[in-house]
Amino acid sequence: MEFLDPRAEPLAQPEPYDLSQPLEPGTTVALLANGYPDSVPFLEHIEAALSEAFDGLTFKHYDKGDASVVVSPEMLAEIEEECQAVIAAYGH
Numbered sequence: 291m292e293f294l295d296p297r298a299e300p301l302a303q304p305e306p307y308d309l310s311q312p313l314e315p316g317t318t319v320a321l322l323a324n325g326y327p328d329s330v331p332f333l334e335h336i337e338a339a340l341s342e343a344f345d346g347l348t349f350k351h352y353d354k355g356d357a358s359v360v361v362s363p364e365m366l367a368e369i370e371e372e373c374q375a376v377i378a379a380y381g382h
Contacts, residue, residue: 311375321371324380325357333379352375 302318321337323329323373330353337349352365357380361369369376 305320313340313344313375315344316348317346317352317375318348318373320376321349321377322361322368322369322376323351324378325354325359326380329353329379332346333377335370335375336379338362 313319319337319340321333323333330351333351340347340349350360350369352364352369354361
């Protein structure tokens with residue numbers, strides 16, 4: 291019997307993610323729910339955990355409402371204007 295690994299070899303080399311934002315007091319974090327079920331409650335848990343770990347953060351909640359659409363230009367502009375960091379989440 292021969293077992294085959296169904297995963298393909300990657301065609302592209304992974305690139306390190308080097309964008310970051312220090313979470314200092316006064317930082318406003320956007321919590322962007324994708325629209326999948328439970329994405330909003332999941333981000334509420336993220337907010338609670340970050341609030342315990344970092345003093346002085348504020349949070350703004352956004353919800354696309356529909357996982358099949360991209361973030362509207364208006365919502366993106368609001369996030370860019372009001373927030374220094376963004377956490378986007380899928381729910382399931």
